[in-house]
Amino acid sequence: MEKPINKNSAELSSYISKILRDHFGKGPESVHVSLGKTFIIVYIRNFLTPTEKVLMNQKQDESVQQTRGLVMQTLIPEIKAYIKIVTGMEIREFYYDWSLQNKSAMFTGISTDSTSTDFPITEEFTGKAELINEMIYLSSESEKKPEEIYACRVNQRTILVIRNGILVRIEKQLIRQGMQEQLKLAKRTLEKGLLHNNNHFEGILDTKVIDIFVDWDFDLDKSVIVFVVNPTK
Incomplete structure (x- = not known):
C-alpha cells in the first residue's frame, strides 16, 4: 500500500x-x-x-x-x-x-540534499533491467546510446529514469548556436513519439502505463523520463 x-x-x-x-x-x-x-x-x-x-x-x-x-x-x-x-x-x-x-x-x-523527511526509493523493481535495455535501444534510435543510465521506483505509481551523455555532435552545435528551444521541441516530438508508440513498457513493468514524460538539461547533457503507472495494475 x-x-x-x-x-x-x-x-x-x-x-x-x-x-x-x-x-x-x-x-x-x-x-x-x-x-x-x-x-x-x-x-x-x-x-x-x-x-x-x-x-x-x-x-x-x-x-x-x-x-x-x-x-x-x-x-x-x-x-x-x-x-x-x-x-x-x-x-x-x-x-x-x-x-x-x-x-x-x-x-x-x-x-544534492535529501528531503527533510527521509522517503526511501526502490532501487530494484519488476522489469528494471529490461526497462533500462529498452531505454538504451530507444535512445540509440533518436540520439545515441547513453553514457550512463539510472532507474528507480520513487513510489508505486512513479518510475524515474535518468540518462547522461545522450547528445550527438550536431545537437551540441545547434545548442552552441542558440537553438535550444527549437531543438527541444524537435526532440520532444521525436522521443515522445518513440516512447508512446512503444508497446513493450506495460509488459516489462507488468502494469498499465498511464503517462510518460521526458525533458532535457542540455548544459548537463542529461535527460529525465518519468513513467506514471497504475499502482494496482
Whole structure:
C-alpha cells in the first residue's frame, strides 16, 4: 500500500495548484507530489485552459508548448524557492513536460540534499533491467546510446529514469548556436513519439502505463523520463 501523503507533500501540492491557477487562469484538478531521497516529482492532472483547448483543436499544439515554456521560466525560480522553504531541498535541476492530449503534466526536481523527511526509493523493481535495455535501444534510435543510465521506483505509481551523455555532435552545435528551444521541441516530438508508440513498457513493468514524460538539461547533457503507472495494475 502506498504511503499517505505527508505534510510537506500536501503543502507543495496546494502551492503548485495555486501558482498554476494564478498564472494560467485555470488550476489543475489534482497535483500529486512524490518525495524520494534527492528527487521530487510532481504529477499534475486535468490541466488545460479554454484558450489552449481552442488552439489544440486547431492543431496548434506547438504554440501551447511554447507559451507554457515562457510561463515556466518565470515560475521555476519561485517553485524551487518554495520547495527549499518546505523541505530544505536545494533544487539544482528542474525538468518539466506536458502531455497535452491527456491534460497532464510533470515537474521533476533533483537536489544534492535529501528531503527533510527521509522517503526511501526502490532501487530494484519488476522489469528494471529490461526497462533500462529498452531505454538504451530507444535512445540509440533518436540520439545515441547513453553514457550512463539510472532507474528507480520513487513510489508505486512513479518510475524515474535518468540518462547522461545522450547528445550527438550536431545537437551540441545547434545548442552552441542558440537553438535550444527549437531543438527541444524537435526532440520532444521525436522521443515522445518513440516512447508512446512503444508497446513493450506495460509488459516489462507488468502494469498499465498511464503517462510518460521526458525533458532535457542540455548544459548537463542529461535527460529525465518519468513513467506514471497504475499502482494496482
